[in-house]
Amino acid sequence: MFLVSLVGPPNSGKTTLFNLLSGQKVKTVNYPGATIEYYHSKIDKKFGFDVELIDTPGIISLIPASIDEIITIDGIYSHPEYGTPDLIITTVDASQLSRHLVLVNDLIEANFNVVVAITMNDILARKNFEIDFSKLSNELSIPVIKIDTLKENGIDNLVKIIKDYSEKNKNQKEIKRINEDTLALVEKYNKISEIEKKVMISKNSGIINLLNDFKNLHKPDDISLKIDAILLSKTWGLLFFFFAMSVTFASVFWVAAPIMDLIDYGFAYISEWITTLFGINWLTQLLANGLVAGFGSVAVFVPQILILFLILGLLEDSGYLARGAMLVDKPLSKLGLNGRSFAPMVSGFACAVPAIMAARTIPNRRERLLTIFILPLLSCSARIPVYLLLIGFLVPTTGSLTAGIILASIYLLSIVSSLVAAGIINKFKNSIIPNQDHSSFILELPTYKKPKFNNVFFNAFTSTKSYIIGAGPIILIFSIVLWALTFFPAGIDNSISNENGNFEQQLIENSYASNIGKFLEPAVSPLGVDWRVGVAIITSFAAREVFVSSMALMFQVNISDEDSIQKSLLKNMQKAKKSDGTKVFTTSSIIGLIVFFIIAMQCVSTLAITKKETGSWRMPILQFVIYTISAYILAVSSVNLIKFLGIA
């Protein structure tokens, strides 16, 4: 099928145009280089013909400077799924004509069939300029269309050109890769600047030869300059930065916590309903304790993920994310990271998987690998259910200030540990991650905009959905495997009866899980806990939140309880005794577990994506070994330190 690709510099209105052509509603990003995936769609049916459309991530030229640009540019030349485009529509911001024509020039030089769509004419008009479109079309020898994406004017003209091309099927010149030295680039720029001068019509004087008019044309957005005077300044800028970050994390927690409670309660209710309705047998046990509990542990962290992606979307869409990156570039570069590590790091608080993918935008390989290396230390949302359970044990009243302070400290500790890890690895200079190219930070600061809530919502929703589809099945499978380990072989042994009330107790005692757990007991006893927690820790290596459902299974949460799973689990945890009669859960053992979860590398999906993004097993193995051993050592030390201080 006839393939049309949309190509353009970041923030040139490309995605907006894609949505108008496809009749869809996909992501529009304000942060240069944040889109990695390609969106594809058929052209909207209302236009009455059939062509394939793909949207590509924003690029500046056809000569790449980072991995994501290599992928993007390769994808423009020949998309792995859709092939080489028959026609390229390239978006050009009218108010940035000279800068954006660089890419147009490259595309023409590479022999693509190119149509230019000029956007943001309203912004140019506000500067009292307009473009002479037929002149520009003559200068470039390709069609140039004026588009008003907001009022949807000009789309019909563009569609007509696409239709003509798709019907003409004229033979395509051979597409070639382009290569040029920097001097040639400067020359090209000079040529483009000349074109800009020729086609710009000043509304004041008619012709653009008045120097003052031209200065006005190349003046950035006034309001953004005024905002930046504050948000980039030493005191207020940093204050705002910390304020924005605190609000982000606080709202993730305070907004998400009640919703999570509700979800938890809902799944407990379903489990209870299944067993009361159909009685206790292996099938209802599988449904209630395996399947429903598994779905529950997937569903329970959806609220925080969604909220964090929403906030990230707002930061991105408003234009602040790029400023944040600029503010932290200096301190991060001291640790061997980059200002561009900022966006991946914030995403890391939702989930390390998309965060590791977002690290592609870091041009320097070493900084990129180091960023990927430390991302699993940032407190992802899968840890929140674990922390809530453990904090719930330490501070019984939910939502209290103390609980909030503990959670905030955990977040702080996770940030500190990630920075310390970066600093340490950075000290090893070339032995762990070799340095191959120079470090760089060049980032366009887009004009501040009121975020488009529709887009942000849609975007957060899509990210969350792809996350559930990605991580959900693993968690579900492990939940069921875990249930089977706790149910068999005792569950089908008729000698264990349901009558005397401690059916589940006997079930666990005689299960495979118990065999495994008891074998591992020597490893977990320095943490102050017993084999049951050991089993829960082992299962949490599939995905951290599985810990909570494992704990519920290991400590036999009675499903006929009125409380939520968490409440009855906490009750059972209070009562739990080790074989020597001492309590399993004390302040020290709980804090030990928290420390372990802050650092340990317990996520199969993260290891898999690290392997994929770094191209070898080296990085994921290093992450796994270094973080898990450090976590264990630090957890055991904390337990002993707390005991030494005389706290239980």
Added chain:
Amino acid sequence: MKFRNASQLLKGEQSQILDIDYSHPSARRIIEVGFTPGEEIIVVGKSAFNDPIAYSVRGTVIAIRKSEASCIQVR
């Protein structure tokens, strides 16, 4: 008169690019985003730690590191 480089400009200061040090590893990208000889640039802001520096160039704002700005020679 001795020429300065862009990293030495003060906040709010305006100047014209004279030349770019093409041997600098970031030179190509710096030119691509719009810093070419002859262009007017203004320092519109410096990060809280004075580095990176944001310049207005060709109608937009670009932040680059001090070390990279030093390859831009200005009047």
